[in-house]
Amino acid sequence: MSHTTQINAKRLLERLETLAGRGALPGGGVSRMTLTPEDKSGRDLMRTWFEEAGLTVQVDAAGNMFGLTPGRESEPHVLTGSHLDTVATGGPYDGALGVVGGLEAVQSLRESGRDLPSPLGVAVFTNEEGVRFFPDMLGSLVFTGDLALDKALICLDADGIPLGRALADIGYDGSHTPGHVPVKAFMELHIEQGPILDAKGLSIGVVKGVQGIHWTEYTLSGATNHAGTTPMDMRRDALLGAAEAVVFARRLAGEIGNGQRATIGSLKVAPCLSNVVAEKVTLITDLRNADMGLLQQAQTMMEDEIAAICKRHGLESLAKELVLVDAVDFDPRIVGMVQEQADVLGLSSMPMISGAGHDAQIMAGKFPTGMIFVPSKDGVSHNVREHTEPDDLVAGTRVLAGVLAGLAGQ
């Protein structure tokens, strides 16, 4: 049924290496925070490669940049892409692989001379990381219309610089209206940023969807007491209650199963003195599941347990919802195409759920969308030690090219 698409592995890997030089950190890793001179440098490089590949380059008013099949700008595109911005101390592939691999797939398809009914395009979205400007995935949110452009442009960074000025400062305040590129389907190739593929020794993650996320901040209040003079049974120890919540969160994940994640990584103690029973602890529960029903069940169990803990230890609890993001299911037809391409190419693979956020989950709200993962060594990402083997970078790009061909051929 499918036929495979040749890509230029050497060009792919060389470009990834060249791009990693833009914002390279002295000891390794990459720092290309959004709309900084380093980001401009990466964007400029990408723009030249788009032009080398014969693509038409367009930039919209949110700074999203597109390399499009020339002369067919008004037709629905099979679009692929990701982002070029990184966290402060990032690696060479988070985002970059989706852009450079996307271009490689599109360029190879063009060079193959195959006649594809739909035009192709590569997207570079602005501020995916959300480190300099909030929210993350800002560019794709504006592209889909989920975030108004005027609101996006007045987002401020920590120095009070609005996004609009930062765009103008690097010359990426484009003239196109965000969302101007018609999209038939969207694909994103990305590193897993988790340890599963690496641990299992597999090349391709067939991404079925993105976990829903529920963050709640709980403040547990008891009483400060002297650690020496206060009998154990006369204490209202907020840290004891918080500790029981942390232990429960782990048990909860096991009980719910089905990929449920439950993390308490933020926990602050007051007054935090060795000889004073803690009066107040603020912690944040981070619950994730691709099944929103199970996620709600986990949330309810956590709330009930914290209420029970507080009752047991004479504590008061204040809960505040911080984040609730719905799970995303990718287009089942596209998920099937990714699986099929991996199989046709003889690549080892598994279906999986994304635990991190991506531009694709925003695009999925409007367009048929899919994602392809390749392994992250030891699951490390947002870190200068981020690494993916060259073979896997190539494998993911080959799968992407095949899926794009399939989508554009229909």
Add this chain to the structure above:
Amino acid sequence: MSHTTQINAKRLLERLETLAGRGALPGGGVSRMTLTPEDKSGRDLMRTWFEEAGLTVQVDAAGNMFGLTPGRESEPHVLTGSHLDTVATGGPYDGALGVVGGLEAVQSLRESGRDLPSPLGVAVFTNEEGVRFFPDMLGSLVFTGDLALDKALICLDADGIPLGRALADIGYDGSHTPGHVPVKAFMELHIEQGPILDAKGLSIGVVKGVQGIHWTEYTLSGATNHAGTTPMDMRRDALLGAAEAVVFARRLAGEIGNGQRATIGSLKVAPCLSNVVAEKVTLITDLRNADMGLLQQAQTMMEDEIAAICKRHGLESLAKELVLVDAVDFDPRIVGMVQEQADVLGLSSMPMISGAGHDAQIMAGKFPTGMIFVPSKDGVSHNVREHTEPDDLVAGTRVLAGVLAGLAGQ
């Protein structure tokens, strides 16, 4: 056998109120940090009361001030006292009761005309709280010779001011050699600073000793991981391990019993982000028991459990001993005299162990020593809400006067 001693309750309560005006905080409470102008003001007031009572005032080179039966300075004294310094936001009775109550007991005994074989004295020790200068109980440590005077004088406060200069600045760099007052026995009247007497509705704590203290800092190290992408069974979550240690500490106290205290009040998480599995947690265990054998048993159980937790969750642990203070047993004969006085006066009482540190525990290393506790409302101390009922202030002082008479009469 015993006869009771009348004290002047009105004078006692008025003096406590007057003294609380020295360093009074606008909204209530007292701030009389050691060797500040407020401390000088309190000391000056006390000196005038010593003189009014006909006592000879002497100050030693560590700033410890004594009011002594005149003309008998070279004989072994029955000494009582405490400290006048407070924490930054303290109450009117922590330390002050032992000094003002001590003077009231001594003055009443002198006014009673009873002929006592031993001279009496009231001590004001420097820097008991240890808030401005380290260590706490500095004055009594120098008095007993456990801390060399020259070392004490070069202790620096947070502004780099040495204790010696701070003493000179307020005119309390006395000429006497620390330890110059011969001591036959030492008694300290103090508020409990814990909730036991108040909760039980009792007036007098017959203090048998002071808990030993063992502080250990543990640093648990795992791995930072993404809360969304990292499966639960591939985590090395330092906060989960720390939480299990907190839960265990409470269980440990119950298992050891016998007044065992086990507190983790200081716990710091890194990186402390809601969507990142904690890499490192530093916590301090505060274990206390009056029985050093049980305290050692508790310490060993805690160490073993933390080792087991780390093994279970793939963590590494680094332990650092911070403090190990031996328990103190007060003189059994004096403990018996306190109990007897409470009984003779018809005051409700119970034997107890001090959970906090006091000058008396330092004095106990060299001299026959005892302590008397009176209730702290809700166990609150080191706080502007610190309160003890007038009846209890009077009751404790009456017990003290009786015990001093007994000790001086032998």
